[in-house]
Amino acid sequence: MLAAAVLAYFALRENANLFYTPEVLAEKGLPRAGKEVKVGGWVEPGTLTYADGGATMQFTVIDNSPNTITVRFTGVAPDLFREGQGVVATGSFDAAGQFTAKQLLAKHDENYQPRELKPLEAGG
Amino acid sequence: MIEAGHVAAFLAFALSLAQGVFGLRGERRLAGLIAVGAFGLMALSFLTLINAFVTSDFSVALVANNSHTLKPMVYKIAGTWGNHEGSMALWCLVTLGFGAAAAGGMRTGRDVFEARALGVQGLLATGALAYLLFASSPYLRLDPAPFQGAELNPLLQDPALAIHPPMLYLGYVGYSFVFALAAAGLMEGRIDRVWAKEARIWSLAAFAPLTIGIALGSYWAYYELGWGGWWFWDPVENASLMPWLIGAALLHSVVVTEKREGFAAWTALLAVLAFLFSILGAFLVRSGVLTSVHAFAVDPERGTLLLIGLLAYGSFALGLFAWRAPKLEGGKAWTLVSREGALMANNLVLVVAALTVLLGTLFPLIAEAFGRTISVGEPYFNLTFVPILVLILILLPIVQAWAWGKADVKGWLRWAASGAGLVLLFVLLGVGPLDISPGAAFGIALGLWLVFGAVWELKRRAITFGRVFKMPRRVWAMTLAHAGLGLFVIGAVVETTGRYEATLALPVGGSDTVAGWVITLDDISSIEGPNWYADRAVLTARRGAQTAVLEPMKRFYPAAAMPTTETAIYKTGTGDLYAALGEQRDVDGEARWVFRVYFNPLVDLLYFGVALIGLAGLLGMWPGGRAIKPAEAEALP
Numbered sequence: 001m002l003a004a005a006v007l008a009y010f011a012l013r014e015n016a017n018l019f020y021t022p023e024v025l026a027e028k029g030l031p032r033a034g035k036e037v038k039v040g041g042w043v044e045p046g047t048l049t050y051a052d053g054g055a056t057m058q059f060t061v062i063d064n065s066p067n068t069i070t071v072r073f074t075g076v077a078p079d080l081f082r083e084g085q086g087v088v089a090t091g092s093f094d095a096a097g098q099f100t101a102k103q104l105l106a107k108h109d110e111n112y113q114p115r116e117l118k119p120l121e122a123g124g
Numbered sequence: 125m126i127e128a129g130h131v132a133a134f135l136a137f138a139l140s141l142a143q144g145v146f147g148l149r150g151e152r153r154l155a156g157l158i159a160v161g162a163f164g165l166m167a168l169s170f171l172t173l174i175n176a177f178v179t180s181d182f183s184v185a186l187v188a189n190n191s192h193t194l195k196p197m198v199y200k201i202a203g204t205w206g207n208h209e210g211s212m213a214l215w216c217l218v219t220l221g222f223g224a225a226a227a228g229g230m231r232t233g234r235d236v237f238e239a240r241a242l243g244v245q246g247l248l249a250t251g252a253l254a255y256l257l258f259a260s261s262p263y264l265r266l267d268p269a270p271f272q273g274a275e276l277n278p279l280l281q282d283p284a285l286a287i288h289p290p291m292l293y294l295g296y297v298g299y300s301f302v303f304a305l306a307a308a309g310l311m312e313g314r315i316d317r318v319w320a321k322e323a324r325i326w327s328l329a330a331f332a333p334l335t336i337g338i339a340l341g342s343y344w345a346y347y348e349l350g351w352g353g354w355w356f357w358d359p360v361e362n363a364s365l366m367p368w369l370i371g372a373a374l375l376h377s378v379v380v381t382e383k384r385e386g387f388a389a390w391t392a393l394l395a396v397l398a399f400l401f402s403i404l405g406a407f408l409v410r411s412g413v414l415t416s417v418h419a420f421a422v423d424p425e426r427g428t429l430l431l432i433g434l435l436a437y438g439s440f441a442l443g444l445f446a447w448r449a450p451k452l453e454g455g456k457a458w459t460l461v462s463r464e465g466a467l468m469a470n471n472l473v474l475v476v477a478a479l480t481v482l483l484g485t486l487f488p489l490i491a492e493a494f495g496r497t498i499s500v501g502e503p504y505f506n507l508t509f510v511p512i513l514v515l516i517l518i519l520l521p522i523v524q525a526w527a528w529g530k531a532d533v534k535g536w537l538r539w540a541a542s543g544a545g546l547v548l549l550f551v552l553l554g555v556g557p558l559d560i561s562p563g564a565a566f567g568i569a570l571g572l573w574l575v576f577g578a579v580w581e582l583k584r585r586a587i588t589f590g591r592v593f594k595m596p597r598r599v600w601a602m603t604l605a606h607a608g609l610g611l612f613v614i615g616a617v618v619e620t621t622g623r624y625e626a627t628l629a630l631p632v633g634g635s636d637t638v639a640g641w642v643i644t645l646d647d648i649s650s651i652e653g654p655n656w657y658a659d660r661a662v663l664t665a666r667r668g669a670q671t672a673v674l675e676p677m678k679r680f681y682p683a684a685a686m687p688t689t690e691t692a693i694y695k696t697g698t699g700d701l702y703a704a705l706g707e708q709r710d711v712d713g714e715a716r717w718v719f720r721v722y723f724n725p726l727v728d729l730l731y732f733g734v735a736l737i738g739l740a741g742l743l744g745m746w747p748g749g750r751a752i753k754p755a756e757a758e759a760l761p
Contacts, residue, residue, distance in 0.1 A: 007512075052629070054716040054718060076689075079678075
């Protein structure tokens with residue numbers, strides 16, 4: 001029982017994913033390279049480009065601050081992924097500050113959107 | 125029509141309250157008759173809801189919000205429970221259904237006890253119906269009625285999701301009657317062999333559909349979300365896993381109570397907790413307090429009401445437990461090296477596993493209270509849940525042979541020999557021709573170990589009982605469930621460690637190679653369904669002499685203004701070749717289509733293993749196979 005509690009404590013300390021908006025990133029600095037985190041904000045219009053013959057997408061995430069995060073993602077975009085819309089990406093930063101996502105969630109509809117984005121919407 | 129249903133639900137509400145009162149006063153016959161009547165009324169009421177969906181009566185708000193005339197009939201019917209209000213109506217129906225089934229099915233010979241169990245069930249139904257009628261009524265009319273409905277969420281228009289909620293609810297709500305039995309047993313201060321015999325059957329009645337329901341939900345997520353995986357440690361998935369783990373612990377603990385009158389207080393506690401975790405699950409899913417990819421209809425106010433219900437039921441049952449548990453009998457003596465010891469270890473592990481899931485699921489909420497936005501993902505669960513369960517799986521084939529009371533020391537010798545066998549298997553798999561990672565080799569060895577252990581146990585018991593097919597069904601059930609667990613472990617390990625995935629961006633006529641398969645995009649065309657239109661890709665996959673045609677689609681449902689991904693799956697015999705169609709991308713002036721292609725090895729084995737566990741649960745409910753020994757019959761009143 002105790003062993004399980006210790007295990008859970010360390011697992012949580014290592015693996016609870018912090019949420020970064022561009023503003024939070026500028027404030028707190030880069031997390032450790034390779035550590036899994038989430039980033040979120042809006043996809044800046046006009047920044048979506050493709051690489052690897054089209055398999056990889058790259059775009060810039062913005063919020064109400066002047067800062068930005070560049071996100072790379074290899075895969076199929078979520079059905080409701082659009083420039084100008086909200087997005088939450090799970091992945092990690094490398095040492096240079098480039099974020100590589102392994103999963104993207106886009107705002108679904110009026111009734112459902114990633115919870116992390118609610119404060120952003122209220123603020124903006 | 126719908127008004128008649130509304131009235132019937134009100135009458136069912138009144139009858140449930142009466143069932144509660146007369147039941148708690150000990151009037152077995154009357155409470156039973158009322159339970160059957162209440163169920164009949166609610167069934168009528170539910171039929172009026174289904175009828176409104178079938179006839180597309182858009183003057184009913186629920187139908188207008190969740191249906192459409194063009195929708196296929198099966199999804200019109202399934203739409204009845206594919207939304208918050210309708211699913212709560214289903215919850216009420218199943219609660220009353222279990223009450224009615226119990227009224228006719230209990231065989232303890234204890235009238236007052238049975239009456240009280242029906243009484244508690246009546247009060248649980250009263251609570252559910254009050255929530256339905258006063259906080260989420262499906263019976264409301266719209267005036268004027270709209271000409272057309274707003275469609276059911278297209279993601280839910282799927283065969284697996286049509287039967288997933290009823291199955292899951294049979295499980296969740298099935299534990300309401302286990303809860304009622306525990307409460308009635310505690311009121312009497314008798315959690316004994318007769319009680320356990322009854323409680324075991326109802327625990328299985330909840331566990332089997334819950335298992336199947338979770339598997340259906342997982343299978344749906346596997347092919348409908350287009351992410352290739354089968355479990356995401358999403359809060360909604362965790363919400364169903366927690367009662368399952370507690371329910372599994374209960375199934376093992378109730379046997380000790382039945383056979384040895386041991387663990388009485390612990391069994392009663394688990395019986396209560398299984399239902400509390402079910403309501404917690406409903407709360408997590410319905411309130412939207414957690415980020416989930418499955419959260420469809422969320423409303424914080426309803427969440428608060430569910431939380432109040434959870435606290436009320438919880439404090440009632442746990443208070444009763446704290447008051448009565450010290451008076452329960454201890455059962456026969458046992459040492460650590462015995463079947464009791466083994467089942468205690470099993471219970472400890474399953475409950476701790478459930479608590480780690482609970483912690484991981486609720487931690488984001490706790491952190492949020494301290495002003496930090498975080499989420500807990502797969503790595504946490506892989507580091508806590510998995511090693512904890514591995515511990516008990518290694519022990520399972522050995523300790524299931526241990527005798528009640530005190531096991532033979534020979535068990536320890538077998539232990540050592542079996543452990544050596546396991547290590548050998550592991551080394552052979554890892555170092556041998558397979559060339560796989562140590563983790564994968566360990567996982568596969570563990571799965572084979574479990575299957576081997578199940579067969580071995582069957583053989584061991586068959587010698588005692590004569591012939592294999594004359595063995596009690598519950599022995600078969602146990603063996604099949606443990607073998608199913610082994611098959612699940614093999615499938616899960618092979619799928620997780622051997623999954624191959626790639627993203628392709630192909631122009632029409634272009635091709636690329638994935639996991640040895642040469643995949644060519646032959647064509648993209650537009651097609652139309654009853655209530656959707658779609659882009660459909662035709663992919664040809666070739667490997668050696670094998671050729672497969674995959675036709676993944678991206679559908680658009682105009683009424684709901686929502687796209688969905690329809691994956692294409694080809695069964696290769698060793699796994700699934702799986703393709704999902706993405707969007708069109710403009711790459712250097714050329715139009716390309718993006719595909720996510722996976723090879724998921726042995727994924728069917730994983731689902732087959734889980735299905736076996738569910739079916740074993742149904743088999744275990746069946747009585748018979750062995751006559752009651754005279755010594756046991758004496759103990760019966």
